[in-house]
Amino acid sequence: MFDTPKREAAVTKTDIKMSARNCQVFYGDNQAIKDVDVDIDDKTVTAFIGPSGCGKSTFLRCLNRMNDTIPICRVEGTITLDGEDIYDPKVDPVQLRAKVGMVFQKPNPFPKSIYDNIAYGPRIHGLARSRAELDDIVEKSLRRGALWDEVKDRLHEPGTGLSGGQQQRLCIARAVATEPEVLLMDEPCSALDPIATAQVEELIDELKQNFSVVIVTHSMQQAARVSQKTAFFHLGNLVEYGETGQIFTNPRDPRTESYITGRIG
Amino acid sequence: MNVGILSLIVLGLAALGYVLARRRALAVVQGDARLLHSRTGYYGQLVFLLTAVPAFLVMAIWLFLQPILIEQRVAENIPGTAIPEGGDLTLVMSDVRRIAGGIDAMMADGSLGEAQLKDMHADQTDIRARLAGVGIALGAEVSPAVFEAAKSYRKMQKTGALAMTVVVLGLALGMMGLALSRISATLRARNLAESFVLSLLIGASLVAIATTAGIVLSLLFETWHFFQLYPARDFFFSLTWNPQFRGGSDLGFAPLIWGTLYVSLVALIVAVPIGLMIAIYLAEYAGKRVRSLAKPAIEVLAGIPTIVYGLFALITVGPFIRDWIAQPTGLGDSSSSVLTAGLVMGIMLIPFVSSLSDDIINAVPQALRDGSYGLGATQSETIKQVILPAALPGVVGAILLAASRAIGETMIVVMGAGAAAKMSLNPLEAMTTVTVKIVSQLTGDTEFASPETLVAFALGLTLFVFTLGLNVLALYIVRKYREQYE
Structure with a gap:
């Protein structure tokens, strides 16, 4: 009846998973993030783009309170997960991080076997009641991480022996194994070659069926390829946030246009 | 001139x-x-x-x-x-x-x-x-x-x-x-000058190697002398140590090695857990200010001369253990005991374990901690399951270094554990170690060419083989269980 494109309708209909209002972040006296308001949709890939030092990684780390580990960092404003304030004193950051997993810029497998790397999260959160169940979780996570076929014969070899791309997929599989609701990825492909990058991007596309994914990236092509929504940060401000297609083809803010066309950043 | x-x-x-x-x-x-x-x-x-x-x-x-x-x-x-x-x-x-x-x-x-x-x-x-x-x-x-x-x-x-x-x-x-x-x-002046300097550097390292070789050779030589005068079978398998000035001594090394290992074991039981806990606190929990004060304060322990520790053992710890533990339980009545020497030596070793382990734990990359926190692990889970395994090879190295110190220690044992060569399981009895007996045999009044004196070299070689074996074991453990990051 209506001429609305299907994909757009699907995006606008999804629930809001996380949202930030008036978010400010300070490192000591420096303000790194100013007044950021963002709604992150469920089962969607949201990309944060912007020049280096614009605060996109800082903001990402606010979403699972990783900034708590930096003593001089201070966060103001509200950030909610399913409507609950994650900076509420009653919230345990440890529990929060189990729901909001994170993958880092550089692959950081633990110095343990591939199996133990994946089983780390499920073990500490008590997700498996038996060895067999844990085996299942490991296999499922590695399959989701598109790594199972490559490593199924050497699960008990050290995870640090894998190639860079495999290590990053291992880290993604490790994050997936704890069944998070949101997966944060901080430039997950910046240390990878194009082939490994393509594999990880494919993986992100599959992950969005189950999780809400937030990815920080320096590559605008990558943002355009994998995300449905894009936020452009500049100098600590959220300049523009909207459908990826719209941001890249018809940006409203002149700064966004300059960045996308390569004139700043 | x-x-x-x-x-x-x-x-x-x-x-x-x-x-x-x-x-x-x-x-x-x-x-x-x-x-x-x-x-x-x-x-x-x-x-x-x-x-x-x-x-x-x-x-x-x-x-x-x-x-x-x-x-x-x-x-x-x-x-x-x-x-x-x-x-x-x-x-x-x-x-x-x-x-x-x-x-x-x-x-x-x-x-x-x-x-x-x-x-x-x-x-x-x-x-x-x-x-x-x-x-x-x-x-x-x-x-x-x-x-x-x-x-x-x-x-x-x-x-x-x-x-x-x-x-x-x-x-x-x-x-x-x-x-x-x-x-x-x-x-080609640069190449010549640089190769000249290079050969100087090589020469310097050869000095160290040659010295080691010289020491080992002299030990071997004198030990060989000893075994010409005294049957090797008795040295290795006799269970009594009873040197006599007039010859006919029993020079079995077993009681001495037993004492050495027993005292070292007690020392490590004291030093390793305390040292490791200090290291974990300093590296993971302590703030910058506490760390900058506490670390040097603990390292002061390493600067105290061992003779002072020996005094501490002789005057304070020994009588305390005798009056409050040995005599009430009826297990011993001398103020020198394995427990005394072990306890005091353990205190001496704490800074070795804590300082080295602290450095090693600090060297574990932050990325591993972030990775663990990002999966919802608590700080203590992160330390136990990620950081300590990653730091393990270095920590084992630190412990074995402490162990070689313990085995080679002399002064604390002389003053804390006594000089009686005994083989006993009772930690409240006086025992003695290889190093103490080396000193007493060499400073004795006997002729230099007698087995009673030369046994010191055989004991020295035994000790050397023990510490060497310990180092090889440490290398093996480190290689086998190395969990590499980066």
Whole structure:
């Protein structure tokens, strides 16, 4: 009846998973993030783009309170997960991080076997009641991480022996194994070659069926390829946030246009 | 000329060579430094090294060989009659050296001239009294032969010193001239200077290796001597240690090794958990300020001399353990015990374990901590399951280093554990260790060539093999369980 494109309708209909209002972040006296308001949709890939030092990684780390580990960092404003304030004193950051997993810029497998790397999260959160169940979780996570076929014969070899791309997929599989609701990825492909990058991007596309994914990236092509929504940060401000297609083809803010066309950043 | 001044002159020559070489290098290309193979500094460096290093090498060898050769020559000239009854040639030689020193002293204060010395003979002058005047006290009247030997000793020394000065200076000047004359635009000065320096570095590391080899060889040699006098079977398998001055000793090493291992074990049981917990607190929980205060404070423990720990064991810990633990339980009544020595040694080892482990835990990359926190792990889960396994090889290394310290420790054991060689499981009894017995055997009154003394070398070798084995084990563990990051 209506001429609305299907994909757009699907995006606008999804629930809001996380949202930030008036978010400010300070490192000591420096303000790194100013007044950021963002709604992150469920089962969607949201990309944060912007020049280096614009605060996109800082903001990402606010979403699972990783900034708590930096003593001089201070966060103001509200950030909610399913409507609950994650900076509420009653919230345990440890529990929060189990729901909001994170993958880092550089692959950081633990110095343990591939199996133990994946089983780390499920073990500490008590997700498996038996060895067999844990085996299942490991296999499922590695399959989701598109790594199972490559490593199924050497699960008990050290995870640090894998190639860079495999290590990053291992880290993604490790994050997936704890069944998070949101997966944060901080430039997950910046240390990878194009082939490994393509594999990880494919993986992100599959992950969005189950999780809400937030990815920080320096590559605008990558943002355009994998995300449905894009936020452009500049100098600590959220300049523009909207459908990826719209941001890249018809940006409203002149700064966004300059960045996308390569004139700043 | 004395060695210090000679060294300064050689260094001065070398510095002069440096300046001259730079000038000459520039002169051969008419001031255009780009035409030279190397920068001018390398020409200077090359000449500097060629001037100084061979001269110093010759000087070192000369200083090492001259006394040996002179003593040999002088000793040949001392007639057998000059050696007193029951004495020894080495004792006479030490008299010769002291008399020569006394003559030098008399020369220096002007009471004796070269010409007078020539006419001085032991049978005419009271040498003993004159020497006593300059502070050289001799045990007996000086015999004429010995005095003549001292005179010739002194003369040879003087000639030797003069010859050395001439040779060293000549070599320095010769090498400098040779090196300067070879300077040309195509001389590969940088490569030559660098390979020269490289060989110096290699030489330095060889010194360390050669010393180790020398120590091991001397241990092996003396141990072999020992086993010629005492059956190896008894040394290894006899369970009693009972040295006698009149021979017929039992020299089984088992009680000593047992004591060593027992005391070390107690020490490690004390030091490892406490040290590791300190390291975890400092590296993971403590704030910057606490850390900067606490770490040096703990390391002060490592700076306390072991004899002071020994006093602590003897005066405080020993009586305390005897009065409050040993006597009430009826397990022992001496204030020296394995537990005393082990406890005090454990305290001494705490900073070794804590300081090294702290550095190692700090070296675990932050990325691993982030990764673990990002999965919802708590700080304690992160430490137990990620950081400690990653730091394990280094921590094992630290523990084994502490263990070798414990095995080699002497003073605390002498004062804390006593000197009774016993094999017992009771930690409240006095026992003793290999190191303590090495000291007591070597400082005893027995003849040097007796098995009672030589056993010290066999014990030393045993100890060496033990610590070596421990180090090999440490390397093996570290390799096998290394969990590499990066």
